[in-house]
Amino acid sequence: MALIKKPVTGMKDILPAEMRLRDYCIGIIKKTYAEFGFTSIETPCVESLANLNSKQGGENEKLIFKVMKRGEKLNLETAREENDLTDSGLRYDLTVPLVRFYANHTSELPAPFKALQMGNVWRADRPQKGRYRQFMQCDIDILGEPSNLAEIELILATTTTLGRLGFADFKIRINDRRLLKAMAAYSGFPEEEYDNVFITLDKMDKIGIDGVAEELAKSGFAAESIDKYLDLFRAAEGKSGLDGLKTIADMLGDALEEEVRNNLDEIISSVDSTKTAQFEMVFDPTLVRGMSYYTGTIFEVAMPQYGGSCGGGGRYDKMVGKFLGQDTPACGFSIGFERIIMIMMDEGFKIPDENGRVAFLIEKGIKGERLAEIISESQKERAGGKQVLVVRMNKNKKFQKQQLLEQGYEDFREFYVNPIG
Amino acid sequence: MALIKKPVTGMKDILPAEMRLRDYCIGIIKKTYAEFGFTSIETPCVESLANLNSKQGGENEKLIFKVMKRGEKLNLETAREENDLTDSGLRYDLTVPLVRFYANHTSELPAPFKALQMGNVWRADRPQKGRYRQFMQCDIDILGEPSNLAEIELILATTTTLGRLGFADFKIRINDRRLLKAMAAYSGFPEEEYDNVFITLDKMDKIGIDGVAEELAKSGFAAESIDKYLDLFRAAEGKSGLDGLKTIADMLGDALEEEVRNNLDEIISSVDSTKTAQFEMVFDPTLVRGMSYYTGTIFEVAMPQYGGSCGGGGRYDKMVGKFLGQDTPACGFSIGFERIIMIMMDEGFKIPDENGRVAFLIEKGIKGERLAEIISESQKERAGGKQVLVVRMNKNKKFQKQQLLEQGYEDFREFYVNPIG
Numbered sequence: 065m066a067l068i069k070k071p072v073t074g075m076k077d078i079l080p081a082e083m084r085l086r087d088y089c090i091g092i093i094k095k096t097y098a099e100f101g102f103t104s105i106e107t108p109c110v111e112s113l114a115n116l117n118s119k120q121g122g123e124n125e126k127l128i129f130k131v132m133k134r135g136e137k138l139n140l141e142t143a144r145e146e147n148d149l150t151d152s153g154l155r156y157d158l159t160v161p162l163v164r165f166y167a168n169h170t171s172e173l174p175a176p177f178k179a180l181q182m183g184n185v186w187r188a189d190r191p192q193k194g195r196y197r198q199f200m201q202c203d204i205d206i207l208g209e210p211s212n213l214a215e216i217e218l219i220l221a222t223t224t225t226l227g228r229l230g231f232a233d234f235k236i237r238i239n240d241r242r243l244l245k246a247m248a249a250y251s252g253f254p255e256e257e258y259d260n261v262f263i264t265l266d267k268m269d270k271i272g273i274d275g276v277a278e279e280l281a282k283s284g285f286a287a288e289s290i291d292k293y294l295d296l297f298r299a300a301e302g303k304s305g306l307d308g309l310k311t312i313a314d315m316l317g318d319a320l321e322e323e324v325r326n327n328l329d330e331i332i333s334s335v336d337s338t339k340t341a342q343f344e345m346v347f348d349p350t351l352v353r354g355m356s357y358y359t360g361t362i363f364e365v366a367m368p369q370y371g372g373s374c375g376g377g378g379r380y381d382k383m384v385g386k387f388l389g390q391d392t393p394a395c396g397f398s399i400g401f402e403r404i405i406m407i408m409m410d411e412g413f414k415i416p417d418e419n420g421r422v423a424f425l426i427e428k429g430i431k432g433e434r435l436a437e438i439i440s441e442s443q444k445e446r447a448g449g450k451q452v453l454v455v456r457m458n459k460n461k462k463f464q465k466q467q468l469l470e471q472g473y474e475d476f477r478e479f480y481v482n483p484i485g
Numbered sequence: 486m487a488l489i490k491k492p493v494t495g496m497k498d499i500l501p502a503e504m505r506l507r508d509y510c511i512g513i514i515k516k517t518y519a520e521f522g523f524t525s526i527e528t529p530c531v532e533s534l535a536n537l538n539s540k541q542g543g544e545n546e547k548l549i550f551k552v553m554k555r556g557e558k559l560n561l562e563t564a565r566e567e568n569d570l571t572d573s574g575l576r577y578d579l580t581v582p583l584v585r586f587y588a589n590h591t592s593e594l595p596a597p598f599k600a601l602q603m604g605n606v607w608r609a610d611r612p613q614k615g616r617y618r619q620f621m622q623c624d625i626d627i628l629g630e631p632s633n634l635a636e637i638e639l640i641l642a643t644t645t646t647l648g649r650l651g652f653a654d655f656k657i658r659i660n661d662r663r664l665l666k667a668m669a670a671y672s673g674f675p676e677e678e679y680d681n682v683f684i685t686l687d688k689m690d691k692i693g694i695d696g697v698a699e700e701l702a703k704s705g706f707a708a709e710s711i712d713k714y715l716d717l718f719r720a721a722e723g724k725s726g727l728d729g730l731k732t733i734a735d736m737l738g739d740a741l742e743e744e745v746r747n748n749l750d751e752i753i754s755s756v757d758s759t760k761t762a763q764f765e766m767v768f769d770p771t772l773v774r775g776m777s778y779y780t781g782t783i784f785e786v787a788m789p790q791y792g793g794s795c796g797g798g799g800r801y802d803k804m805v806g807k808f809l810g811q812d813t814p815a816c817g818f819s820i821g822f823e824r825i826i827m828i829m830m831d832e833g834f835k836i837p838d839e840n841g842r843v844a845f846l847i848e849k850g851i852k853g854e855r856l857a858e859i860i861s862e863s864q865k866e867r868a869g870g871k872q873v874l875v876v877r878m879n880k881n882k883k884f885q886k887q888q889l890l891e892q893g894y895e896d897f898r899e900f901y902v903n904p905i906g
Contacts, residue, residue, distance in 0.1 A: 067808045068533045069589040072573045075529035077586050079593060083525040087515060094508060099867045101844075101874030103892075104504040108496035108619050109530065109605065110550070110575075112489045129531070130553040132571060134609040149570065150553060152493050154531075165498050168490040172500060174888050176876065184530065188555040198529050209877065211852070216860060217875060224867075334857040338864050387488045423522075431632070436755040439637060443759050446520045446645075453522030454638060455597065456630065467595050471524075 074189070074197035080471075086200075086405055088415045090182060092228050093202060093399070100221040102180040102204050107161035109184060110152050115164055120357055120383060124156040127187040129197075154186035158203045159357075159383075159396065166207050167387035176208035178217075182401070194406055203377075205396035207384065212327050215361050216334045218377065218397040219345075226365065226374075227341025229404065230413065234343045234374070235366040238332065239351035241358050241378070242324045247312070247349065250319040251293035253285060259356075261285070261293075266352040273297060300349055306332060309347045324360075331361065357383050361395070370407050375399040419449045423473040425457045425464070429481040438479050495610070495618035501892075507621075507826055509836045511603060513649050514623060514820070521642040523601040523625050528582035530605060531573050536585055541778055541804055545577040548608040550618075575607035579624045580778075580804075580817065587628050588808035597629035599638075603822070615827055624798075626817035628805065633748050635816040636782050637755045639798065640766075643818045647786065647795075648762025650825065651834065655764045655795070656787040659752065660772035662779050662799070663745045668733070668770065671740040672714035674706060680777075682706070682714075687773040694718060721770055727753060730768045745781075752782065778804050782816070791828050796820040840870045844894040846878045846885070850902045859900050 071077055078086065094104065110131055117125055130150040143149050155161050158181045166177065181203045188197060204221060206214040219236055226234065244265075248258045264279045271279070273294055280290045296315055300308035306329060313325040332345045339345075346366075353362045353376060362378035377397035384392035424442055426435070442452040453473060458464040465476060492498050499507065515525065531552055538546055551571040564570050576582050579602045587598065602624045609618060625642060627635040640657055647655065665686075669679045685700045692700070694715055701711045717736055721729035727750060734746040753766045760766075767787075774783045774797055783799035798818035805813035845863055847856070863873040874894060879885040886897060 067536050067539055067585065067588070069585060069808060071529050071585075071589070072531050072533055075531060077529070077589060078527040079590060080524035080526060083527060086527075087525055091512075099870075099872050101872060101876070103501035104508055105501060106499040106504060106507075108492050108498070110493050110496060110607075110619065112493055115488050118488055129555065131575070132551040132553060132567075134550065146553075154552070164488065164490060164492075167488075168492070168498060169500060174892060175879070178874070186531075198531065211849075211877065213847075213856065213875065213877065216856075220860070220864070330853055330856070333853075334860060337857045338861045340864060340868065387490060426634075428632075432751055432754075435634065435637075435751070436758045439641070439755060440759045443641070443761060447761065449520075451520050451522060453599070454634065455522075456632065456634065458596070471595060 074191035076196050076198075082405065082409060084415060085408060085413065089229060089401070089405065089408070093182065093225055094180070096225040096228055097180045097204055097221055100178070100217060100224075102178045102221065104180045104182070105162075105165060106181070106183060107155075107158075107165050109154055109186075111155045111161055111164070113147075113151055113153050115160055115387075116153050116156065118160070118386065120160050120163075120386070121156055122355055124187060127156060127189055128153040129186050129188055156185055156187050158183060158185065158201050158398075159205075159380075162203070162205055162207075162396075163384050163387050163394075166384060166392070170388065176206050176214070179203075179205050179207070181205075194402075196402070199402045201398060202401040203396055203398045205394060207392055207394045209395070210381075210393040212331050212334075212361070214393070214395040215331045215363070215379070216338075218395060219331070219335050219363065220339060222365070222375065222397045222399060223335075223339060223341040223343050225399070226343075226404075229408070231367070231374075231404075232342040233369075235346045235368075236335070236343060236363055237346050237348040237351045237366050238328065238361065238363040239348055240324050240328055240361050242360060243312075243320060243328070243349065244352065246316055246320040246324070247293065247296055250316050251296070252289040253293070257285070262352045265350055266354075268297075268350040273301075297349060305336075305345075306347065308349065312349055327361065353378060355380075363397070365400070367407075370403075373400065374403050374407075417472065419451055420475060421451045421471075421473045422453070422475040422477065423465075423468045424452060424454045424477050424479060425461065426454065426479040427457050427481050430479060434481070495612035497617050497619075503826065503830060505836060506829060506834065510650060510822075510826065510829070514603065514646055515601070517646040517649055518601045518625055518642055521599070521638060521645075523599045523642065525601045525603070526583075526586060527602070527604060528576075528579075528586050530575055530607075532576045532582055532585070534568075534572055534574050536581055537574050537577065539581070539807065541581050541584075541807070542577055543776055545608060548577055548610055549574040550607050550609055577606055577608050579604060579606065579622050579819075580626075580801075583624070583626055583628075583817075584805050584808050584815075587805060587813070591809065597627050597635070600624075600626050600628070602626075615823075617823070620823045622819060623822040624817055624819045626815060628813055628815045630816070631802075631814040633752050633755075633782070635814070636752045636784070636800070637759075639816060639818040640752070640756050640784065641760060643786070643796065643820060644756075644760060644762040644764050646820070647764075647825075650829070652788070652795075652825075653763040654790075656767045656789075657756070657764060657784055658767050658769040658772045658787050659749065659782065659784040660769055661745050661749055661782050663781060664733075664741060664749070664770065665773065667737055667741040667745070668714065668717055671737050672717070673710040674714070678706070683773045686771055687775075689718075689771040694722075718770060726757075726766075727768065729770065733770055748782065774799060776801075784818070786820070788828075791824075794821065795824050795828075838893065840872055841896060842872045842892075842894045843874070843896040843898065844886075844889045845873060845875045845898050845900060846882065847875065847900040848878050848902050851900060855902070 130153045185201050186198050253261050300311045335345050357380040358378040359381045360379035364376035365374045367374045379395040381393045442454050445452045551574045606622050607619050669682050674682050721732050756766050778801045779799040780802045781800035785797035786795045788795045800816040802814045863875050866873045
């Protein structure tokens, strides 16, 4: 029977050139996050459906790949519903598994716990260019740190990493869910409608302030609320650094807790005065971020030159409590690993290669002691740190060398059965 | 709803201490194999059931975790058989995916193609100590190299890696499927019974030569065949290096192709004269290895001090043809990654840590500019290559420091709201 050559729908094979880049980036990411005291952990790719469907995953819960139960032969006669066939699925993110992990191992983990996770996740999205149904996520999280030391360290660690990967002139947009709510409250929107207001606000960068006004009006909100709301954004527009925050906070007055303002102020100032990478901290009152589990600060990496967000995160102080029965402060930052790899591939990023690469081309007839001699020479070069490919000479040697050049071999040595000379 | 804290049955969470060791080993493995010219690739964790069930996977095909079809809502009313519900599953090894990958991308890959794969596989085995349903495999393969240069490079690369991980005094047992067959033919066993003879032979190290004789007799084989067969092993027993091979080959005479003998002879001599790690090449006529797809040389890493095999591989020249429609020589070597990690953990392996680790303990009340100053200092230390954890001082500072010591932080600095001085 002829077998199927293609990967399953929506998933992809990773070829050597991309894989080299991925390994290089993973190395830098792991090294940098370690310098900030993050420790790697790993959870199984398969999780209980009960956890995956616990309403922490938002829309992703509709995209789960379910794994069939094992054990006795599956009985289709008696299976009445899907739950009779499956009770686990492939994880769609690394946050739900992290929180389960933390609940399961709290007593064995340091407090606070600084975790790094790099792993595949699966989502049954409609396949489209650059989006795959299996992809790598790269998350750092700090569990058990209530103060904004968590946010500051997360942002510094992530931006240092991005800097070392060669990114510059990006922005970290920052906002706070509590500020978003205060602005909505101040404007007089009904509390149960906040989420709908934010969904419209989230489109600001696409449809502009007039588009937002129009959409809010269409949704039936009071003109007075809309005006009051948008005046806040108009007042802050174009103001750099902390000025925008000051303007809005002053307008909100008592509607905003002092602590929310000070918190953002401290994070922005501390990061700005200690950062090593080239980027800008930007207070952005239009930043919403989708996940409903965020409870405080939210942030995003903006790389406008590459069409949008390359990562994001925020504080989610209530989620651990759902597993542990006891709230634990939590804050995380996720890099858009696949996006970053795509950008670096598109830009033709050159991996710094410290050690040389040598190809030993050996004639087909060489064997026995002569072969051992040549391999012995290759071993000496390897001991000196070189990468040595020992390979039989093809009939078309010129084409072979050209291929090897493309793979980074710039130095060639040729060996024949009868040494010339 | 309270959520489930445990991982799904038979799978495990990996805690920071083990993860550090795994990352360290992965680093050495990737670096060493790269020096030998192997390039990393990756395939999706999910594969078509048609490929997984193509009889290349032996017993593992019974252990597949199946993934439910997506798309329209699953219709249990009309689903008649399991195939209506599922057409893909989690991979149980990296060999079937490698061969599919190679068939799919032949024209984009160098010839020969030297691949390194490190990735998780899943098997619905009965859970038991040290055996999990998700585990990492680490395979190198050379596709397109017919000569024993493939075997020599695979063995050198793998043993160099094991040596760098701190293993010594192990053995590489080597044999050839064709020699196994020649011995069975010479002894007069019926060809259709070879596999059964090998299943018994495989137990030699457990039940001894008398046990093998007994079991073969019980299976109803002719006493004459059994005697002739076991005389071969008796004659070779205790002979070191190439002597055992010479003895058996001389006894077999024309029953063994000259090429098989020369091939083993060359591999053993070449590896012995060029190896860098401390190990011994051992010709072992009792080595069988289970997978039915092997066609020639087979080998195994024996670490008797750790109870058995820590990896193995061999030549499988017919498998690519099943996907590509055209045979391609292939040879691979797989390290028992989980076994190796378990041994290193049990032995209390200490990871060489070149850079220092410092913990900054900061009093709870510190914030604003003072916080920024401290973080700025931590950034300077990090720029110098140090690993710096910035963490709030707990009430029980002594306990906190003890925990940090266990995590490898040996240097502490304490910061207070009002600097002492």
